[in-house]
Amino acid sequence: MKKTLFLLTLSLLIISCNNKQEKQINNGLSSEEKIDSTKIKTLFNSALTQGKSYEWLRDLTQNIGGRLSGSKEAAQAVIWGEKLMKEVGLDSVWLQPVMVPHWIRGEKEIATYTTNGVQKNVAICALGFSVATPKTGVLAEVLEVKSLEDAEKLGDKMKGKIVFFNRPFDNTLINTFGAYGGCVDQRVQGAAVCGKFGAKGVIVRSMTNSVDDYPHTGTMTYNDLPKEKHIPAAAISSKSANILSKDLQTNPNLKFYFRQSCKTLPNAPSFNVVGEIKGTETPENIFVVGGHLDSWDLGEGAHDDGTGIVQSLEVAYLFKKNNIKPKNTIRIVFYMNEENGTRGAKKYAELAKFNKEKHIGGLESDAGGHTPRGFSIQANNSNTALVQSWKKLLSPYGLHDLDKGGSGADIAPLQAENVTLVGYRPDSQRYFDYHHTSRDTFDKVNKRELELGSASMASIVYLMDKYLYNNQIVKP
Amino acid sequence: MKKTLFLLTLSLLIISCNNKQEKQINNGLSSEEKIDSTKIKTLFNSALTQGKSYEWLRDLTQNIGGRLSGSKEAAQAVIWGEKLMKEVGLDSVWLQPVMVPHWIRGEKEIATYTTNGVQKNVAICALGFSVATPKTGVLAEVLEVKSLEDAEKLGDKMKGKIVFFNRPFDNTLINTFGAYGGCVDQRVQGAAVCGKFGAKGVIVRSMTNSVDDYPHTGTMTYNDLPKEKHIPAAAISSKSANILSKDLQTNPNLKFYFRQSCKTLPNAPSFNVVGEIKGTETPENIFVVGGHLDSWDLGEGAHDDGTGIVQSLEVAYLFKKNNIKPKNTIRIVFYMNEENGTRGAKKYAELAKFNKEKHIGGLESDAGGHTPRGFSIQANNSNTALVQSWKKLLSPYGLHDLDKGGSGADIAPLQAENVTLVGYRPDSQRYFDYHHTSRDTFDKVNKRELELGSASMASIVYLMDKYLYNNQIVKP
Structure with a gap:
């Protein structure tokens, strides 16, 4: 009998827990925000039940491994990335050549x-x-x-x-x-x-x-x-x-x-891997989502930054899977050489300028693949306030931290007035246990934490795409 | 030169990061809240630089291991717990006898x-x-x-x-x-x-x-x-x-x-381990802080619930180390038999009633030792609102979740009108990778995450002790 009572209490607790989650998500939202809330829930559900990022990461880290700029593994990772972007069905995929430092241990x-x-x-x-x-x-x-x-x-x-x-x-x-x-x-x-x-x-x-x-x-x-x-x-x-x-x-x-x-060899040829989903309304406006493909050589480059790579691609995957057609062009970039030179980032920004591309924003994931905490916002005051206004949509997913701050080394060169750059910020407590060591391996990444990160990133890209237009805030 | 510029940018980022942390902590606080904020910062600094919980956990999990009720290991854990409470210098330490189920695999x-x-x-x-x-x-x-x-x-x-x-x-x-x-x-x-x-x-x-x-x-x-x-x-x-x-x-x-x-043997004698810091003003008012000492037999009982045990004791350790003298009595309880019977919890509540003890509140840690997310509040509306009003003091430490909900199986029997029970809520994403398996071992616990949990718990105990008096809210 006591057991039955215990189980009754347990199930009441559970029901209240599940109801709470739903209630919390839709609490005090406008009708437009409810639409956004539903879309975000769809992105999370999709990532958590149909996500691909974990298996992509297993492949990158365990079949290729550490991939220092200029190495054979970095070259393999470029081929891997290009192939995978095509498999995900991006509208176009290409390589941006860049010369990178080549240091060997x-x-x-x-x-x-x-x-x-x-x-x-x-x-x-x-x-x-x-x-x-x-x-x-x-x-x-x-x-x-x-x-x-x-x-x-x-x-x-x-x-x-x-x-x-x-x-x-x-x-x-x-x-x-x-x-x-x-x-x-x-x-x-x-x-x-x-x-x-x-x-x-x-x-x-x-x-x-x-x-x-x-x-x-x-x-x-x-x-x-x-x-x-x-x-x-x-x-x-x-x-x-x-x-x-x-x-x-x-x-x-x-x-x-x-x-x-160790020694430094002559610079070596390498590439950024770039793919995009063309915008339906203003395709000339580009929103970059990326991480870095290179890593240090001691480990497998899992948290730094294999997770950022697979999460960035999963943003595109989740958009396609859920038939979300962005107004602006969403461009996924696997940057080369963040670790020792940021040559890929510089090359990307240089080409963007040369080709007179118009970037309205960017999102970088290069702080590990742990459980989501929020985003750091590098933007002018009004765009920062816009991003912070999404807190009620994002906080049910543990995304509470929406402070002004840096975005990331690879997208920072795109900084300009009216460009909204954000950095994904997972929990940082375990990160420096693994950072740049032989311990930065696939087994340190948790599948759900990784997928929650992909969904967090897809959600903020969805919101930015919807509410930013020609760098101006769109009133719904 | 480019490198120097890079470093300059890096150091500016760093300075802004550190200043932000300080600013964030004291932003918009009243003078009384600034006193609390300083005290909480002291508790966190102390846990993160002088914490003992991680080494205690190593000892419990690796030298004793899994400790199912009625087992030799559970009996060893009782001796271990009593000895450790005395070492920490609690004012009194005792054992509460309780008969527990004795099932063997x-x-x-x-x-x-x-x-x-x-x-x-x-x-x-x-x-x-x-x-x-x-x-x-x-x-x-x-x-x-x-x-x-x-x-x-x-x-x-x-x-x-x-x-x-x-x-x-x-x-x-x-x-x-x-x-x-x-x-x-x-x-x-x-x-x-x-x-x-x-x-x-x-x-x-x-x-x-x-x-x-x-x-x-x-x-x-x-x-x-x-x-x-x-x-x-x-x-x-x-x-x-x-x-x-x-x-x-x-x-x-x-x-x-x-x-x-497997089979069930006759009930076996065991104990809750109890220790307390006597309150300076109203020692008859008791605030319980605890976790469960028993665990399943397959692993080492690390996240379930070795972490709750060592964090609970670390609350007392941090109070003593920082010369915080609680007004009310803070009682640390290592409950026996949460996993299969909650006999310890029932015995504790029965004795509290028999001895006409006055419990004003409780805190339980039994959801793993991962990075802090908040507390779940089981209390009447006004006391719930009080706890939620501390959000600005707690959120700089990642403690954003302060929802109404259950507290924990071991303290729940103390529920009554005006009694404020809270459950510590760390991040839950990895918890069921280990729960009740052979993988629930010491190496799955991160030292900083564990210590942040101890400090989170000590902080809310500090606030509850200060602002709850005879179950009423104290206006400072």
């Missing part, structure tokens, strides 16, 4: 040091664009610093030494991209600062919230330093960074050894 | 069938409280149904057959608990319905959104059926369910075989 890097008679191996990887060490490696004392400014202050004292950048993420920032932004200057500029003063190399703490043994690669630069001042740069795992820092306190003269054989 | 279950000359093995597990099959197993034809009603309609036709419940989750429901609620009657009531008509056994599709090869256990009942009508009940993986359903279309007379040796 070479042999697996090694690093080690001995302290108090104990040899410790360090998880390390070269940073993108770094030069190799001499074949015999680099062996030198270590100076630990927490910032570029601290390093500058060391000046000539770093001559012949390895400089160790060890400022960790600020874990109190709720959005982990804020913490990344607060640390990444060490990775990008460390070698440029220290090469100037004759350091023998730089090692940098990996860009992550967690303490683990995976080194995180990423791009760096020597700025305008002459070639002879280019010094090898590498990332060590956050766990190794903690241990090394402790060991330096008791043994400040320990010598750190690392070896890497 | 026995040998690993097996299932198989042959169709068109091909033998197929099926991933299967017995349901909690099910009887065993005969030692030689059950072999019978299969009748597939989608609901209890369909099964009822079969009536005597099911005599000597195995009834296969195969209604899948409705994946279009955004909150996956809604989908669970829409299906779980098949698991709970299937055997009671079919035992009545003389079926030889029931197998049920696993309760999950995903299609995979993990069977999901869970509780079931025979209601008031006499013993001789108790038939064995088991769950098969969703993948097996799809394959079997397809095979039944081409071969409706195929015979399904399964064997399980």
Whole structure:
């Protein structure tokens, strides 16, 4: 009897839960908004029951894998993307040629040091664009610093030494991209600062919230330093960074050894992959939806940015599947070379200008494939307010965050007055566990979270297409 | 030069991102709310930099593991919980004795069938409280149904057959608990319905959104059926369910075989683990914070409900660490036997009544340890409105969902007019990938997501303690 009562309570809870979902979706909406609400529900239902993105991602990440610009895998990904866009039935599909940097990692890097008679191996990887060490490696004392400014202050004292950048993420920032932004200057500029003063190399703490043994690669630069001042740069795992820092306190003269054989080859030919659904009313107005096809080489480029690629294409798939014919042209772009050069983005913007194309907006997905949280809006005040007015339509799907902010590295070059750019913002908590590491693999992506992202993106594209016309807000 | 420009843009983005976070937190708050906002920020900072919950969870899940009521592991977990509460420095810690059901799984279950000359093995597990099959197993034809009603309609036709419940989750429901609620009657009531008509056994599709090869256990009942009508009940993986359903279309007379040796032993002695921080002003008013210590036996009981246990204790830890002295008594409860009986919850409520304790509210965490989304509020209208008025304080941490709804199975018995019960609601998308399976293990929990949950819970307890007094709303 108690069980029956329990089950009755359970079913009442369930019914109230389901009713609530429906009620919440249509609560306090105008008749026009109810139409939009129904369309958005259709897009979500479709993504969650007929979505293709997860299997596309499996194919891209597991059959091709990591696809650094200039690599064989990146070239395979271009062919894969072009073929898939055609299969989805886009009105036209083409490739935009672009020359990209071609940096290769070479042999697996090694690093080690001995302290108090104990040899410790360090998880390390070269940073993108770094030069190799001499074949015999680099062996030198270590100076630990927490910032570029601290390093500058060391000046000539770093001559012949390895400089160790060890400022960790600020874990109190709720959005982990804020913490990344607060640390990444060490990775990008460390070698440029220290090469100037004759350091023998730089090692940098990996860009992550967690303490683990995976080194995180990423791009760096020597700025305008002459070639002879280019010094090898590498990332060590956050766990190794903690241990090394402790060991330096008791043994400040320990010598750190690392070896890497990476190099930059001549620029290589590659492509952006582009496809579009022609607009029915103002096809000359273009709305771009994209992510980047290239990835770092250590993992499979799943969350960065395989998810953005398959979600972008799924926007077009969901439009076609549900017979939504956009007024404006929706163009899907798989950008090449976001990771180390953003050459694809520059090429796309350059061609858009040259061909006098009129872009009314853009949407980029390059923050991982986790559960949806919202969009970041890069637009003028009135268009920002328009996007924010959709909150009641989007919040039943967990899309609450509609703040002004950046959109994404690949669409940002399209910024202009009246152009509405938005960046898809999934939950960021797990992102830097995987970012630029060997752990960025297919199994870290959840099917529903991925599909909810596709539907979120399709929904905002539907709304932008409906309410933006010649960059002006359409009153229904 | 381009690189320098890129970096400049990057750092501007970062600065604007960090400032935004601060601004967002204090935007449009009254002076009293600013005090609360600062306190909440302190709780989050503390959880994210000094939190203990993740290491506690590692210990509970990896050193003890799954801990079904009545098991050796459940007894170990009681000792573990009591010791840990004392270590955290609660003012008093005690055990509440309670008799719990003691069901054991026995040998690993097996299932198989042959169709068109091909033998197929099926991933299967017995349901909690099910009887065993005969030692030689059950072999019978299969009748597939989608609901209890369909099964009822079969009536005597099911005599000597195995009834296969195969209604899948409705994946279009955004909150996956809604989908669970829409299906779980098949698991709970299937055997009671079919035992009545003389079926030889029931197998049920696993309760999950995903299609995979993990069977999901869970509780079931025979209601008031006499013993001789108790038939064995088991769950098969969703993948097996799809394959079997397809095979039944081409071969409706195929015979399904399964064997399980589970049994229910006499009730066993166990305990709720209880500890409290005494209130400074009205210690007689009690606010309960808890989760359940028991778990299913197949995995490690990580998301269900190890996370709720360690988060509940972390609420007390964060209060003490930050020298927050509650006006009311905050009582942490590790409930025993939520999974198959909720005997701990009933015992707690019974003792509260017997001892004339005055409970002003409760908070339960039993929906997994994923990234925070909000709280579900089970209270009268004015107290619900009070909790909802904290949205501006909570939303900077991703806590947007503050709807009326159930709180949790363990605190629900405390429901009464003026008692404010809330359920912590993390993101639900991945939850049913792991729920009641061998996959519910420590590695599925993300440290930051867990800690954000602890801080979310501590924040709402801080607010409830401040603004609820003798069940009335305090005007600051």
